[in-house]
Amino acid sequence: MNWIINSLLDTDFYKFTMGQLVFRKFRDVRVKYAFKNRTKDVNLTKFIREEDLRQELDHVRTLKFNRTEIKYIRGTNEYGDQMFGEDYIHFLERMELPPYQLAYKDGQLVLEFEGDWHSAIYWEIFALAIVNELYYKSLMSGLSKFDREIVGAKGQLRLAEKIKVLKENPDIVFTDFGTRRRFDHEWQDYVVETLAGEFPETQFRGTSNVALAMKHGLFPMGTSAHELFMVLAGIAGDADENVRRSHNDVLKHWWEMYGWGLSIALTDTFGSDFFFRDMTKNQAKEWKGLRQDSGDPVAFGEKAIGFYEVCGVDPRDKMIIFSDGLDIEAIVKLHKHFKGRIKTTFGWGTNLTNDLGFRALSLVVKTVEANSRSLVKLSDNLAKAIGKPEDVERYKRIFGYSGNNYLECRY
Amino acid sequence: MNWIINSLLDTDFYKFTMGQLVFRKFRDVRVKYAFKNRTKDVNLTKFIREEDLRQELDHVRTLKFNRTEIKYIRGTNEYGDQMFGEDYIHFLERMELPPYQLAYKDGQLVLEFEGDWHSAIYWEIFALAIVNELYYKSLMSGLSKFDREIVGAKGQLRLAEKIKVLKENPDIVFTDFGTRRRFDHEWQDYVVETLAGEFPETQFRGTSNVALAMKHGLFPMGTSAHELFMVLAGIAGDADENVRRSHNDVLKHWWEMYGWGLSIALTDTFGSDFFFRDMTKNQAKEWKGLRQDSGDPVAFGEKAIGFYEVCGVDPRDKMIIFSDGLDIEAIVKLHKHFKGRIKTTFGWGTNLTNDLGFRALSLVVKTVEANSRSLVKLSDNLAKAIGKPEDVERYKRIFGYSGNNYLECRY
Numbered sequence: 001m002n003w004i005i006n007s008l009l010d011t012d013f014y015k016f017t018m019g020q021l022v023f024r025k026f027r028d029v030r031v032k033y034a035f036k037n038r039t040k041d042v043n044l045t046k047f048i049r050e051e052d053l054r055q056e057l058d059h060v061r062t063l064k065f066n067r068t069e070i071k072y073i074r075g076t077n078e079y080g081d082q083m084f085g086e087d088y089i090h091f092l093e094r095m096e097l098p099p100y101q102l103a104y105k106d107g108q109l110v111l112e113f114e115g116d117w118h119s120a121i122y123w124e125i126f127a128l129a130i131v132n133e134l135y136y137k138s139l140m141s142g143l144s145k146f147d148r149e150i151v152g153a154k155g156q157l158r159l160a161e162k163i164k165v166l167k168e169n170p171d172i173v174f175t176d177f178g179t180r181r182r183f184d185h186e187w188q189d190y191v192v193e194t195l196a197g198e199f200p201e202t203q204f205r206g207t208s209n210v211a212l213a214m215k216h217g218l219f220p221m222g223t224s225a226h227e228l229f230m231v232l233a234g235i236a237g238d239a240d241e242n243v244r245r246s247h248n249d250v251l252k253h254w255w256e257m258y259g260w261g262l263s264i265a266l267t268d269t270f271g272s273d274f275f276f277r278d279m280t281k282n283q284a285k286e287w288k289g290l291r292q293d294s295g296d297p298v299a300f301g302e303k304a305i306g307f308y309e310v311c312g313v314d315p316r317d318k319m320i321i322f323s324d325g326l327d328i329e330a331i332v333k334l335h336k337h338f339k340g341r342i343k344t345t346f347g348w349g350t351n352l353t354n355d356l357g358f359r360a361l362s363l364v365v366k367t368v369e370a371n372s373r374s375l376v377k378l379s380d381n382l383a384k385a386i387g388k389p390e391d392v393e394r395y396k397r398i399f400g401y402s403g404n405n406y407l408e409c410r411y
Numbered sequence: 412m413n414w415i416i417n418s419l420l421d422t423d424f425y426k427f428t429m430g431q432l433v434f435r436k437f438r439d440v441r442v443k444y445a446f447k448n449r450t451k452d453v454n455l456t457k458f459i460r461e462e463d464l465r466q467e468l469d470h471v472r473t474l475k476f477n478r479t480e481i482k483y484i485r486g487t488n489e490y491g492d493q494m495f496g497e498d499y500i501h502f503l504e505r506m507e508l509p510p511y512q513l514a515y516k517d518g519q520l521v522l523e524f525e526g527d528w529h530s531a532i533y534w535e536i537f538a539l540a541i542v543n544e545l546y547y548k549s550l551m552s553g554l555s556k557f558d559r560e561i562v563g564a565k566g567q568l569r570l571a572e573k574i575k576v577l578k579e580n581p582d583i584v585f586t587d588f589g590t591r592r593r594f595d596h597e598w599q600d601y602v603v604e605t606l607a608g609e610f611p612e613t614q615f616r617g618t619s620n621v622a623l624a625m626k627h628g629l630f631p632m633g634t635s636a637h638e639l640f641m642v643l644a645g646i647a648g649d650a651d652e653n654v655r656r657s658h659n660d661v662l663k664h665w666w667e668m669y670g671w672g673l674s675i676a677l678t679d680t681f682g683s684d685f686f687f688r689d690m691t692k693n694q695a696k697e698w699k700g701l702r703q704d705s706g707d708p709v710a711f712g713e714k715a716i717g718f719y720e721v722c723g724v725d726p727r728d729k730m731i732i733f734s735d736g737l738d739i740e741a742i743v744k745l746h747k748h749f750k751g752r753i754k755t756t757f758g759w760g761t762n763l764t765n766d767l768g769f770r771a772l773s774l775v776v777k778t779v780e781a782n783s784r785s786l787v788k789l790s791d792n793l794a795k796a797i798g799k800p801e802d803v804e805r806y807k808r809i810f811g812y813s814g815n816n817y818l819e820c821r822y
Contacts, residue, residue: 066628068483075482086492217477 004133004185005060008095009069009211011125012179013222016073016210020088021228021257023118029235031120032369035111035127036386038362044109044131047138053109054102056130061097072214079261095119100127117231117370124365128180131363132354136183139358155183155356159191162328162352163198172335174346175221176207177323178353181360188353192216205345221347223262223291223321224254226377227367229269230386233395234370240398247278247399255286263287264321267304268294268380270399276307277400284311289319289343295380297322297330301338308342315342323347415544415596416471419506420480420622422536423590424633427484427621431499432639432668434529440646442531442638443780446522446538447797449773455520455542458549464520465513467541472508483625490672506530511538528642528781535776539591542774543765547594550769566594566767570602573739573763574609583746585757586632587618588734589764592771599764603627616756632758634673634702634732635665637788638778640680641797644806645781651809658689658810666697674698675732679705679791681810687718688811695722700730700754706791708733708741712749719753726753734758 022029037044065073070093073084098115100123109131113123140148166172176195182188192212195204206219213220228250236242251265265283267275267290279287284307292300301320308315320342322334331346338344350360366386367375376387376395385392395401433440448455476484481504484495509526511534520542524534551559577583587606593599603623606615617630624631639661647653662676676694678686678701690698695718703711712731719726731753733745742757749755761771777797778786787798787806796803806812 067489067630068625068628071486071488071625072479072482073486074488075484075486077482077485078478081497082493214479214482217479219478 001055003059004056004130005063005126006185007069007211008063008065008092008122009072009214010129010179010185011122011210012177012208013210013213013220014208014224015122015125016084017079017222017258017262018224018228019092019118019121020084021253022121023088023091024257025253026231026235027116027118029117029231030115030371031117031231031367033113033120033123033365034368035109035131035363035365037109038364038384039359042135042361043107044135045104045107048109048131048134050102050104052134053111053130056134057100057102057127060126060130061099065092065095069214072210076220078219079258083258083261091118095122097122097126111365112368113365114369121227125180127365128363129182129185132181132361133184135361136354136358151356151358155187158355159194163195165328165332166199166203169332169335170203171339172331172346173203173205173344174331174348175205175321176209176212176352177221177347177349178351179207179209181350181363182353183356183358187356188212189215191353192218208347223264223347224266226266226269226293226379228254229266230367230375230377231370233270234367234373234375240394243395243398244278247274248280251279251283251287255283260286260288264289264291264319266291266293267300268292268378270376270378270395271401272300272303272380274399274401276303279307281311281313284308284313287318289321291321291323291347293324293379294384295324297324297334298337300380301334301342301344305338305342316340317343319343319345321345321347323349325350327351412466414470415467415541416474416537417596418480418622419471419474419476419533420483420625421540421590421596422533422621423588423619424621424624424631425619425635426533426536427495428490428633428669428673429635429639430503430529430532431495432664433532434499434502435668436664437642437646438527438529440528440642441526441782442528442642442778444524444531444534444776445779446520446542446774446776448520449775450770453546453772454518455546456515456518459520459542459545461513461515463545464522464541467545468511468513468538471537471541472510476503476506480625483621487631489630490669494669494672502529506533508533508537522776523779524776525780532638536591538776539774540593540596543592543772544595546772547765547769562767562769566598569766570605574606576739576743577610577614580743580746581614582750583742583757584614584616584755585742585759586616586732587620587623587763588632588758588760589762590618590620592761592774593764594767594769598767599623600626602764603629619758634675634758635677637677637680637704637790639665640677641778641786641788642781644681645778645784645786651805654806654809655689658685659691662690662694662698666694671697671699675700675702675730677702677704678711679703679789681787681789681806682812683711683714683791685810685812687714690718692722695719695724698729700732702732702734702758704735704790705795706735708735708745709748711791712745712753712755716749716753727751728754730754730756732756732758734760736761738762 074089098120101112103110113120176192192207196216206221207213208221210220232246232250233243236246290304305315308318326346326348335344354360374388374391376391378385378401485500509531512523514521524531587603603618607627617632618624619632621631643657643661644654647657701715716726737757737759746755765771785799785802787802789796789812
């Protein structure tokens with residue numbers, strides 16, 4: 001049997017950076033992750049057999065890190081010397097993924113992961129890659145041999161077109177962020193290996209996929225995810241002020257653990273307007289930059305530049321990582337728009353690793369509960385919001401979510 | 412072009428453990444290594460084109476460690492935490508192999524490597540694997556397609572026979588030491604992968620080949636080589652007493668750098684009788700064990716047991732690694748002979764990775780000069796001796812080489 005996931009490193013690097021923080025600081029938090037298909041008109045239960053999905057998920061639970069994988073983690077130092085400690089590595093060597101809960105209910109695929117945050121955290125990317133790949137496998141199995149070859153040819157030509165444009169714009173810096181929604185592992189591998197062959201590391205910075213970074217000797221890339229902000233807000237207690245304060249606590253914990261090396265802040269969990277009110281002048285100075293993951297990227301970038309200026313920081317020393325639904329046109333446009341004003345880099349996902357002619361799905365696995373409290377994400381695009389309606393309203397109030405806030409520096 | 416050496420990790424682990432010691436303590440020593448074909452009736456110049464050999468050697472000089480390989484080295488901890496320091500890793504990242512000197516002279520292949528010990532040290536295994544593989548390539552190219560397939564089939568059957576016997580003797584513990592004289596890289600890879608699949612790690616302990624240990628998640632195995640004793644004796648100065656003392660200096664340096672983890676002493680550089688007179692009672696107690704690499708292995712083992720008993724050490728707590736020209740019969744015989752009396756393990760080389768019906772060559776690359784002084788190795792089998800006749804005589808005198816010494820404990 002050819003399994004979809006064959007290594008616990010076949011995941012995004014940020015699962016380990018977040019994983020260590022959770023392991024060290026939030027070991028006793030119980031969380032629930034839920035799978036969600038945002039592409040509502042595609043009913044996955046019609047394409048994926050429950051039994052196949054179970055087999056793949058079961059197989060992931062049998063995997064262990066081998067000696068080489070553990071050494072790779074121990075030897076990782078791109079963001080700081082011995083950034084992963086022996087306590088955490090020892091835990092990884094023994095780590096077991098908690099059970100999953102899967103049901104095909106009312107024609108919907110319901111998939112949840114409940115357990116201690118420090119081990120449940122690793123399910124996200126495996127589950128997304130598996131569901132995604134089973135879906136495209138199903139589409140491919142309906143095609144003739146020749147038509148399947150054509151899919152590959154189309155993927156190659158589209159990749160060639162991207163490469164051509166990027167070579168015309170050699171100062172665009174980008175990264176593969178496409179593990180979770182890749183067409184399949186083999187295709188992502190092909191794309192990453194091709195990019196590594198076509199570009200110097202100064203332009204193609206690397207990949208978020210740890211197994212592929214290891215295989216090809218590339219830079220493992222990653223920032224952090226909404227779950228940190230969501231869970232810390234959820235466990236902050238009843239008082240609004242505690243919930244509000246938890247946002248900056250995430251930044252503090254992160255800085256304390258990784259310092260400058262990994263200091264790219266994700267900005268949109270409770271809306272970027274709140275983010276810019278919450279990040280302190282000192283943080284603005286210290287942190288490398290920001291990640292934009294929802295809403296209007298140009299408006300965000302302008303806001304970020306304004307924010308840095310108000311804080312007395314030269315925005316040209318700072319960086320924005322754009323990572324929301326990029327394609328080559330958006331990348332070129334954003335790069336040109338901000339050139340010389342603020343550094344940019346592009347975390348290119350779905351459209352990089354799943355552009356072979358099929359429509360891409362928008363699948364996510366998100367934290368929905370922590371210690372039995374419902375969690376909330378607002379984001380700069382309410383279509384991406386997560387949470388019960390009453391909780392969303394409460395969070396909008398707590399975080400002053402309006403979309404129309406003046407820029408100010410907190411200190 | 413399919414190169415023979417594609418990674419600077421495609422070498423024996425001990426090159427790195429020795430390499431770090433040399434880098435830290437003997438950086439300024441100039442050495443010369445010379446290739447030697449001990450299979451005198453095979454004239455390699457008739458099988459290997461000088462141009463092909465040059466191309467392969469030149470290609471090795473273009474290789475660099477990639478990010479993953481460096482992480483692997485940094486993350487290696489089987490013999491101690493962070494056993495390779497950042498100073499040494501930093502050096503490896505920039506390391507360049509010194510030039511080689513190759514000539515086809517009087518029908519002989521003359522191949523030497525001269526340079527700073529700390530970078531020349533890496534040539535040994537690459538050079539041996541290249542010459543060996545070019546020789547067997549040449550033999551294979553004379554065969555029909557079917558006959559080449561038969562070679563593979565023969566190799567598989569012989570491997571199967573070895574596996575059968577080892578499964579009948581599950582308490583035999585062994586290791587692949589066959590990089591330098593393998594049939595080719597692909598075959599060694601196949602053998603190692605097969606053994607890893609057939610045996611638990613408690614029986615097949617791992618491989619000395621770092622690239623294969625990395626590829627298959629195995630234990631990288633290694634001890635140390637004669638060159639440490641030879642070079643330190645060579646640079647010890649004129650006084651006999653200094654030359655004699657240099658032997659124990661090697662043990663002291665090694666212990667200081669790696670401690671118990673790597674404390675397997677190579678015993679035969681100047682004869683094992685001298686070794687047993689030189690190793691102190693304290694060293695006998697502290698070190699894990701001994702490596703036997705020439706002479707009669709049964710006689711050696713008996714001597715070792717006697718030595719430990721005279722030193723007041725229970726030999727059952729100690730280990731002998733046999734590594735001299737093993738085949739499955741010798742392994743079983745030695746294992747049975749010493750069972751319950753002293754621990755044994757087997758570093759299986761040529762006969763493991765080059766047993767496909769062709770006769771194996773006995774090729775070596777040895778240090779012959781250090782700081783312009785000629786070097787000497789005696790070994791427990793004078794056919795393996797290295798050095799000018801007058802130097803060999805002098806060393807025999809210095810080290811009391813007779814082959815008939817009483818056992819005694821130095822303290």
